[in-house]
Amino acid sequence: MVALAPPLTAPVDPVSALRRIAFLMERERAGSYRIEAFRKAAATVSALPAGELQARHTAGTLGELAGIGKATAGVIGEALDGELPAYLKSLQEGSGAAPLASGGEELYAALTGDCHSHSNWSDGGSPIEEMVLSAVETDHDWLVLTDHSPQLRVANGLTAERLTKQIAIVDAITASLGGAFTLLKGIEVDILDDGSLDQTPAMLDKLDLVVASVHSKLKMNAAPMTKRMVTAVRSPRVNVLGHCTGRLVTGSRGTRPQSAFDARAVFEACAESGTAVEINSRPERCDPPDELIRLADEMGCLFSIDSDAHAPGQLDMKSYGCERATRLGIDPDRIVTTWDVDRLRDWARPA
Structure with a gap:
């Protein structure tokens, strides 16, 4: 039976965090340009070889990846650090928490x-x-x-x-x-x-x-x-x-x-x-x-x-x-x- 997506908790995979943010933004009819930034970032991260994302986070070079901006890099970094990204947390506690x-x-x-x-x-x-x-x-x-x-x-x-x-x-x-x-x-x-x-x-x-x-x-x-x-x-x-x-x-x-x-x-x-x-x-x-x-x-x-x-x-x-x-x-x-x-x-x- 159809239900609200269960909230994500830490630790969370960076791709899952980016996808869920995009989903919740679509749900509240946010601007398509902003949503697309998170969808593109998820696609970029999914295509990376194993280990590269963590290596770039450690080196501070996430922003050099195509399709990764300041906001999406922040989400990725928080997820890699074992935290629930702050932006995702705010969306889940806001519009995503109720029908x-x-x-x-x-x-x-x-x-x-x-x-x-x-x-x-x-x-x-x-x-x-x-x-x-x-x-x-x-x-x-x-x-x-x-x-x-x-x-x-x-x-x-x-x-x-x-x-x-x-x-x-x-x-x-x-x-x-x-x-x-x-x-x-x-x-x-x-x-x-x-x-x-x-x-x-x-x-x-x-x-x-x-x-x-x-x-x-x-x-x-x-x-x-x-x-x-x-x-x-x-x-x-x-x-x-x-x-x-x-x-x-x-x-x-x-x-x-x-x-x-x-x-x-x-x-x-x-x-x-x-x-x-x-x-x-x-x-x-x-x-x-x-x-x-x-x-x-x-x-x-x-x-x-x-x-x-x-x-x-x-x-x-x-x-x-x-x-x-x-x-x-x-x-x-x-x-x-x-x-x-x-x-x-x-x-x-x-x-």
Whole structure:
């Protein structure tokens, strides 16, 4: 069951300290430049020959390594000296000590996975392996990797060829973990103007789960937007309707109003086809709004509480979605992210 990462204590490995600092900074949406400094430092240290890091620390030359600055050198040095780095300690005692949202803790503990996550294959900030390691460290049983589809060029969407390569890597990672954790093959596929999907049917059939989202022409008139979304969610290849209104309520990208569509018609199609309505937990999205979650609930829809994580620390953002689902009285058994991986697979790709 999903849980907060347990705090690290001294002595701590320098790479573990750097990784955890980056994770906790991502969790609180710190500046990407600062986070990347710790991620790069961890990669630099991991690549060093045995003994070199300690030798450089003793000689005072850690700062000569590429990607190691004053702050990261300080963390490395404290870890090598057997201390819990002060910066890590302050983060763990601060934002890292409690759930991101107050309320929904019981539901958060009942989650088993996440249907919506990104890696640096598209617009995420970390390699697939780092996303998996962080999911394991936070007690996820499974995670669906859902990088973007080709049309979303600004997000480095995956062509069929790149997706084929990624599928092989995902299968290899899961096989290497021997059943302890499952990384599922997925995609966040764009819903095109006519409701078709931005990837070939043959490729979509190779995936375990498909999240379908609207990313373009968000100001489309209500009637064609409704038809577009209904067509998509009725596709047997679509499992989750991602961030359905497209709104932005805060954050560095500014705000954006929700798209106009007949929510009743869309949710009716979701309920009839077994497509889950995503409760997107990113604070800047908070999508759908409360009144639409209530409507989807009234109409018998399934839900998926997802982080839409673009960095490892953002996996914890599901806490925000759990608070909303709990406050709005959503039955946990209708939330697919509380299901075990076998039940999820049977729902997503029935025989």
